[in-house]
Amino acid sequence: MADIPDDELEATRNALAPTLDATAAVLPWLAKTRAPRFDKKLNTRWIEASQRLAAAWSERHTNPDAEIRPPLFALYSIALETGDADCLAFGEALAEAADQLENGETPHLVAALSAAIESLVEAEGLEHPTFPERAQHFANRLANAARLTPATAVRSPTIDRLFVDEATEHIEQMRYALAVLPPDAHALKNEAESLRLHAEQLELWGIVRAAKEFSATLNAQLDHLDQREIQDELSDRIEALASLIAAVLDY
Incomplete structure (x- = not known):
């Protein structure tokens, strides 16, 4: 490779100097560890x-008598x-929501909780950057x-339609993941779990249960997904889920 003339090297150094100076000024700040906001033991307890x-x-989803008040x-x-205003307001809101559950739960309250x-x-607890x-x-x-x-919190047709649209996309992704060779177990797991969580927030317990049953069958048959009878069983469960999702708009 030909040597670069000294004058060109000097010109390059001069052109890069402002950028290098700016980087040198920022690096010490980036290297600093953010100081903890709370006592380490307190955060561990949280x-x-x-x-x-x-x-x-x-x-509580499988046992309605499960008690959440003590841990809450x-x-x-x-x-x-903590003495932290945001943390305290969050704690008070959780406690008030728990009280309201005893007076009569609503889909909105359950979804919010x-x-x-x-x-x-979160692994970082109170120290998570976005906690406030x-x-x-x-x-x-x-x-x-x-x-x-319960008298005022009526199910929203708009929310139901949005759920059905999103859930139908999950079903399509599950069908595709099952159809590829070999079936994409990771995608099947993720789509079923996303669907379960969304249905859980809206208290659509039939869909929650069906999604859990699909996941249980999938986990039990991970080593046999190449077998046609296993694929057929999973396909049947996907179609059962699809039927439950379509029925949401009938209520």
């Missing part, structure tokens, strides 16, 4: 309490300890949902 609440809420108020007590509790299960924004968002959403009574 993460553990969040996990217990999420487990109790998940159990345990989380609220930690929110009080599901989304809020799901947001809590999330806390504010879900505190407002829970408060709005708690104001609706």
